Amino acid sequence: MKLxxxxxxxxxxxxxxxxxxxxxxxxxxxxxxxxxxxxxxxxEDVRTWLxxxxxxxDGYEAAWRSIMAVNPFPAITGRVCYHPCETACNRGxxxxxxxxxxxxxxxxxxxxxxxxxxxxxxxxTGQRVLVIGAGPAGLSAAYHLTLLGHEVVVRDSAxxxxxxxxxxxxxxxxxxxxxxxxxxxxxxxxVTLELDHPVSDVAAARAEGWDAVVLAVGAxxxxxxxxxxxxxxxxxxxxxxxxxxxxxxxxxxGRRVAVYGGGDTAIDAARTAKRLGASDAVIVYRRTRDxxxxxxxxxxxxxxxxxxxxxxxxxxxxxxxxxxxEQMELDAEGFPQPTGRTERLAADSLVLALGQDTDLSxxxxxxxxxxxxxxxxxxxxxxxxxxxxxxxxxxxDGERSVTAAIGHGRRLAEAIDDWLAGRVAAPLPDVxxxxxxxxxxxxxxxxxxxxxxxxxxxxxxTSFDEVLQGLDADTALFxxxxxxxxxxxxxxxxxxxxxxxxxxxxxxxxxxxxIDLDYCKGCGICVEECPAGAIAMFPEET
Amino acid sequence: MTTQLYQIGxxxxxxxxxxxxxxxxxxxxxxxxxxxxxxxxxxxxxxxLAARVVLDSAMRAAGGRMVTVNATGCLEVFSxxxxxxxxxxxxxxxxxxNAAAVASGVAASLRATGRDDIRVVCQAGxxxxxxxxxxxLSGMFERNDDVLxxxxxxxxxxxxGVQRSGATPPAASTATTRPVGTSVGNAFGTGKSLxxxxxxxxxxxxxxxxxxxxxxxxxxxxxxxxxHGARYLHVLVPCPLGWGTASAETIRQARLATxxxxxxxxxxxxxxxxxxxxxxxxxxxxxxxRPQKRFAHLFRSDGRADVVAALQxxxxxxxxxxxxxxxxxxxxPIEEESS
Numbered sequence: 001m002k003l004x005x006x007x008x009x010x011x012x013x014x015x016x017x018x019x020x021x022x023x024x025x026x027x028x029x030x031x032x033x034x035x036x037x038x039x040x041x042x043x044e045d046v047r048t049w050l051x052x053x054x055x056x057x058d059g060y061e062a063a064w065r066s067i068m069a070v071n072p073f074p075a076i077t078g079r080v081c082y083h084p085c086e087t088a089c090n091r092g093x094x095x096x097x098x099x100x101x102x103x104x105x106x107x108x109x110x111x112x113x114x115x116x117x118x119x120x121x122x123x124x125t126g127q128r129v130l131v132i133g134a135g136p137a138g139l140s141a142a143y144h145l146t147l148l149g150h151e152v153v154v155r156d157s158a159x160x161x162x163x164x165x166x167x168x169x170x171x172x173x174x175x176x177x178x179x180x181x182x183x184x185x186x187x188x189x190x191v192t193l194e195l196d197h198p199v200s201d202v203a204a205a206r207a208e209g210w211d212a213v214v215l216a217v218g219a220x221x222x223x224x225x226x227x228x229x230x231x232x233x234x235x236x237x238x239x240x241x242x243x244x245x246x247x248x249x250x251x252x253x254g255r256r257v258a259v260y261g262g263g264d265t266a267i268d269a270a271r272t273a274k275r276l277g278a279s280d281a282v283i284v285y286r287r288t289r290d291x292x293x294x295x296x297x298x299x300x301x302x303x304x305x306x307x308x309x310x311x312x313x314x315x316x317x318x319x320x321x322x323x324x325x326e327q328m329e330l331d332a333e334g335f336p337q338p339t340g341r342t343e344r345l346a347a348d349s350l351v352l353a354l355g356q357d358t359d360l361s362x363x364x365x366x367x368x369x370x371x372x373x374x375x376x377x378x379x380x381x382x383x384x385x386x387x388x389x390x391x392x393x394x395x396x397d398g399e400r401s402v403t404a405a406i407g408h409g410r411r412l413a414e415a416i417d418d419w420l421a422g423r424v425a426a427p428l429p430d431v432x433x434x435x436x437x438x439x440x441x442x443x444x445x446x447x448x449x450x451x452x453x454x455x456x457x458x459x460x461x462t463s464f465d466e467v468l469q470g471l472d473a474d475t476a477l478f479x480x481x482x483x484x485x486x487x488x489x490x491x492x493x494x495x496x497x498x499x500x501x502x503x504x505x506x507x508x509x510x511x512x513x514x515i516d517l518d519y520c521k522g523c524g525i526c527v528e529e530c531p532a533g534a535i536a537m538f539p540e541e542t
Numbered sequence: 543m544t545t546q547l548y549q550i551g552x553x554x555x556x557x558x559x560x561x562x563x564x565x566x567x568x569x570x571x572x573x574x575x576x577x578x579x580x581x582x583x584x585x586x587x588x589x590x591l592a593a594r595v596v597l598d599s600a601m602r603a604a605g606g607r608m609v610t611v612n613a614t615g616c617l618e619v620f621s622x623x624x625x626x627x628x629x630x631x632x633x634x635x636x637x638x639x640n641a642a643a644v645a646s647g648v649a650a651s652l653r654a655t656g657r658d659d660i661r662v663v664c665q666a667g668x669x670x671x672x673x674x675x676x677x678x679l680s681g682m683f684e685r686n687d688d689v690l691x692x693x694x695x696x697x698x699x700x701x702x703g704v705q706r707s708g709a710t711p712p713a714a715s716t717a718t719t720r721p722v723g724t725s726v727g728n729a730f731g732t733g734k735s736l737x738x739x740x741x742x743x744x745x746x747x748x749x750x751x752x753x754x755x756x757x758x759x760x761x762x763x764x765x766x767x768x769x770h771g772a773r774y775l776h777v778l779v780p781c782p783l784g785w786g787t788a789s790a791e792t793i794r795q796a797r798l799a800t801x802x803x804x805x806x807x808x809x810x811x812x813x814x815x816x817x818x819x820x821x822x823x824x825x826x827x828x829x830x831x832r833p834q835k836r837f838a839h840l841f842r843s844d845g846r847a848d849v850v851a852a853l854q855x856x857x858x859x860x861x862x863x864x865x866x867x868x869x870x871x872x873x874x875p876i877e878e879e880s881s
Contacts, residue, residue, distance in 0.1 A: 007625075009625035010625060011625055011626075011627065012626040013578070013580070013626060013628075014578060014580035014581050014582075014621070014626045014628035015578060016626065017581075017582065018580070019582065054549065054559065055559065442553065442797065442823075443550050443554045444549065444550055444553070445548050445549065445550060445551030447548040478548055481549040482548055482549065483549060484549075485549070490549070491558045492550055492555060492556055492557060493555040493568070494555050494556075496568070496569060497555030497568035498568075498756075499591075500583060500585075500587045500591040500594075500792075501579055501583075501590070502577075502579045503579055506571055510558045511558070516579065518579070519579035519580060521585035521586075521789075522585060522789075523585035523586035523587075523789035523790060524586070524788070524789055524790030525586055525591075525790055525792055527790060528791065528794060529793050531550060531554060
């Protein structure tokens with residue numbers, strides 16, 4: 001090329017300058033664990049299924065399938081789960097947590113409405129597993145074992161499947177048609193259910209030739225306490241009360257019902273008593289409201305329905321026409337201490353909701369299954385001390401909830417699958433949580449949460465109709481789109497659009513980028529302006 | 543209730559749920575990329591980014607038929623060290639003070655040769671706009687020449703060593719306004735607002751914007767390119783070097799400038815303000831000033847709370863004057879569900 005007079009260099013492009021050489025730190029795309037999924041006892045990848053649901057349309061089914069990868073009962077957990085995901089949700093620090101539970105229910109209900117189902121694609125392994133107990137843990141284990149190609153038989157002593165989902169949770173929280181539909185969908189995968197079939201001896205059952213046995217009989221025994229009581233006093237434990245109701249009994253509790261205890265079961269019992277016609281339902285609890293193990297939503301709904309509470313009270317004795325209640329006060333450590341002051345509380349009956357124990361009689365004397373304080377001992381693989389016998393749900397120590405039991409079911413299936421194949425279980429991955437501080441919340445639209453409507457109070461006091469209503473499609477979509485996608489790129493293009501050096505490259509698929517290190521000067525704007533905290537700076541080696 | 547894009551709405555550059563036409567030009571794979579990689583702007587330069595944003599949108603609006611004229615300044619120096627150029631658009635540089643006159647001439651020659659479908663965009667820093675180039679620019683305005691003039695305002699002469707310009711804010715420390723003796727940094731009561739001066743010319747369009755809001759900045763470029771005659775766009779571009787801020791904080795600083803009220807974002811046509819961008823999360827000026835080393839002397843143990851208060855007063859006056867506290871388009875309240 002002939003250059004003009006006095007010009008010694010031809011025209012060039014700036015791209016010959018590799019300004020990336022200035023860099024002292026480099027941005028790296030990362031995917032952190034979202035607090036919601038980390039908190040889920042069932043192991044749901046909440047952020048992923050919310051992301052799928054955000055598209056609406058076909059996204060709903062994709063989201064539902066993501067849930068179904070770990071949890072066979074989205075419509076059930078969408079109602080009865082105490083949603084630790086929402087407690088952990090980072091959006092709670094911005095305005096109010098995403099209504100994850102209500103979106104899950106919307107997806108679960110939509111699946112039932114449209115008849116979505118899953119199918120077994122794994123080849124049959126020829127191995128047979130006996131699951132004892134058709135509650136959430138047993139059914140979840142059966143579901144995952146079936147999906148893995150194993151043949152599963154579930155035995156239960158009750159005439160219907162569901163365990164505590166049927167015999168513990170009242171209908172106004174979980175309508176039975178929802179429970180039946182989700183259980184039927186699971187059984188349709190080829191799980192054999194043997195009802196009215198109590199297992200009284202694990203060793204004998206094991207000897208029938210099963211390749212593995214799962215103990216998931218739950219905690220069906222209501223805990224009792226000694227109370228001096230007049231012979232006419234009417235006392236019943238909450239577990240038997242709720243169980244009997246489901247079997248068609250109509251217990252005669254009288255007009256004034258007292259419930260002793262502070263857990264969710266106590267509240268279930270009191271709200272149920274109200275619905276059965278009690279004019280007064282009073283919960284007696286020895287500590288204060290903020291120390292009550294019952295969940296706040298349940299407590300609030302009970303108060304709305306007229307359930308009364310006697311905080312800082314213990315029952316001294318039961319007389320024919322009522323209770324003698326002793327007032328307590330909290331000591332410096334926050335433990336309730338007796339004061340000696342008593343009062344009378346009129347009550348026609350007393351329901352004890354003091355906790356539940358497992359009936360371990362099926363272990364017999366020589367099953368070789370070790371227990372501690374009424375719970376079956378298990379290792380990280382949920383294996384008991386007896387090879388080939390695994391246990392999960394309420395029979396082992398730990399959190400007792402439907403969702404936790406569903407998570408146990410999945411872990412049981414994975415552990416049994418590993419054990420049957422002679423594999424070593426995969427190590428637990430290291431978890432790096434996405435903190436709220438990593439987010440650039442400016443970029444999220446102000447979007448106050450939509451709450452599920454509740455049934456009007458008049459009907460709640462007189463019927464077992466479901467209290468919490470579902471979200472309509474628009475509102476569910478709105479809730480899903482409130483997700484901040486903590487720690488995970490959602491393809492907003494901020495990094496690509498805001499790089500002063502044009503050093504972020506789009507790779508094609510939405511949300512896939514790379515840093516062009518030839519030109520990235522390491523300014524960190526992409527990190528600072530990433531809404532989701534999905535990029536981090538790391539020092540360059542010097 | 544119609545479900546909208548609640549997750550990020552239109553705050554971020556793009557959004558997979560948004561119609562592609564409603565995403566920013568900068569999120570597009572096929573943006574012109576008017577100033578490409580390898581330029582020698584400091585890391586985290588707000589001006590390099592803003593120039594790409596403005597010219598990419600202008601190129602889209604002009605259908606690719608566009609000439610740019612550049613004044614001397616950071617933008618010219620870091621983009622064209624001889625013999626290289628980072629420009630991917632037709633680009634012309636003459637002197638520090640005459641960019642507006644050169645752009646007027648380019649527009650005139652295109653008109654004279656019957657090619658006035660080719661649009662002219664002129665760009666300069668705040669020095670080349672409010673100080674050195676002001677005479678030529680005022681002439682361009684009063685003749686209503688068909689040029690979009692864009693000022694990238696980083697509030698000082700940065701590449702020559704951070705000297706004060708007519709756009710440097712009060713109390714800022716620069717190489718020529720050190721807070722020594724009784725000085726508090728750049729004096730109060732000096733400097734000028736070029737957007738208001740441009741409005742006084744009653745030209746078709748005047749707007750301010752920042753590099754922190756791509757949707758707003760791009761929309762203003764597109765709007766300006768849809769008009770003819772003299773148009774003026776004033777873009778705040780934080781300068782990590784001159785402001786003494788972390789390179790990663792450039793966008794954030796521009797955002798804070800708007801949210802404290804010190805940089806009002808508005809549009810005006812024929813001398814009348816027609817729209818303002820309301821403050822979304824109002825902050826005290828201190829939140830904006832404190833991260834900047836050029837204001838560090840206000841926050842030392844012997845700091846000047848009175849000066850910070852004077853700057854807050856300035857912000858409050860802007861908020862009142864431009865109505866920054868009230869949104870011009872109130873957003874729809876979200877309906878409550880009822881059972």
